[in-house]
Amino acid sequence: MKIPVELIQMLRNSQEIAVLTGAGISAESGVPTFREAQTGLWAQYNPEELATPQAFQRNPALVWEWYAWRRELVAKAQPNQGHLALVKMGMYQKNLTIVTQNVDGLHQRAGSQNVIELHGNIQRFKCATEHRILTEWGEQTAIPPHCPHCHGLIRPDVVWFNENLPEQALTQALQLINRCDMLLSIGTSALVQPAASLPLVALRAGATVVEINPDTTPLTAHAQFVLQGKAGEILPQLLQ
Numbered sequence: 001m002k003i004p005v006e007l008i009q010m011l012r013n014s015q016e017i018a019v020l021t022g023a024g025i026s027a028e029s030g031v032p033t034f035r036e037a038q039t040g041l042w043a044q045y046n047p048e049e050l051a052t053p054q055a056f057q058r059n060p061a062l063v064w065e066w067y068a069w070r071r072e073l074v075a076k077a078q079p080n081q082g083h084l085a086l087v088k089m090g091m092y093q094k095n096l097t098i099v100t101q102n103v104d105g106l107h108q109r110a111g112s113q114n115v116i117e118l119h120g121n122i123q124r125f126k127c128a129t130e131h132r133i134l135t136e137w138g139e140q141t142a143i144p145p146h147c148p149h150c151h152g153l154i155r156p157d158v159v160w161f162n163e164n165l166p167e168q169a170l171t172q173a174l175q176l177i178n179r180c181d182m183l184l185s186i187g188t189s190a191l192v193q194p195a196a197s198l199p200l201v202a203l204r205a206g207a208t209v210v211e212i213n214p215d216t217t218p219l220t221a222h223a224q225f226v227l228q229g230k231a232g233e234i235l236p237q238l239l240q
């Protein structure tokens with residue numbers, strides 16, 4: 001993929017870069033995206049049905065087990081060339097903030113400093129009743145443990161479908177989106193709201209939007225630059 005020289009110049013001269021990432025940036029680390037069929041036991045389930053409060057209410061053990069499987073997979077995954085290129089870009093572009101939809105923590109593990117987690121983090125837990133963040137509780141169990149304070153069930157500290165996003169994260173993301181002059185949308189199908197609207201808000205605020213994705217998405221027609229390919233292959237080329 002040839003990177004337009006004009007884009008390299010714009011990246012170098014930009015005052016503030018916002019980066020919106022989705023599951024695609026972790027694909028080359030071996031973390032399945034939401035659009036890919038899940039493997040093994042989980043192939044029979046649709047993530048959008050499991051990542052809901054209703055699923056957890058109906059079958060807490062199943063949802064807890066799904067997250068345990070994903071946590072283990074994420075723990076074994078390593079940041080890839082895409083994550084690492086964003087770390088380097090953040091070194092020479094002092095105002096670069098990543099707004100991620102991912103819950104895998106791979107941007108932070110790669111070394112990125114400014115990361116806004118719109119949908120929480122799979123390695124963090126909270127009480128399902130009082131939403132109190134919990135750092136430890138009894139032994140690791142196959143079924144959701146109970147909160148030591150209120151005895152409610154413990155759940156992953158992630159945002160499920162039909163749950164509100166963390167207010168502070170969304171507010172910070174919107175402030176960034178309205179002041180950035182460049183937005184890179186990387187590895188997202190641009191389908192899940194309200195994250196999917198952020199690049200369009202940036203466009204309306206006058207930012208240049210760049211999409212990096214092997215496939216087309218609802219954002220493709222609106223982006224000023226469309227770099228069709230894998231994040232791990234394209235992002236290092238932006239560091240020229």
Ligand code: BV8
Nearest residue numbers: 022023024033034035101161162187188189192193230231
């Ligand atoms: C909310 C955490 C208010 C959990 C996730 C307006 C219109 C329509 C619907 C709605 C709307 N507003 C709200 C909704 C409902 C819903 C929604 O958007 N539904 C969709 C399905 C239509 N949104 C919500 O519920 C949100 N809450 O709005 O609150 C509210 C309150 C009450 C009632 C109603 C509304 C909460 C959404 C957050 C859900 N939680 N994750 C967990 O992880 O378990 S979402 C989860 O799925 C991810 O975090 C991510 O956001 C999303 C998957 O999207 P992507 O990241 O884009 O991944 P995907 O697999 O889809 O695509 C991967 C892309 O990568 C592909 O394009 C592929 O081509 C590309 N790719 C592949 N390989 C590579 C690559 N790219 C680069 N390099 C590669 N190598």
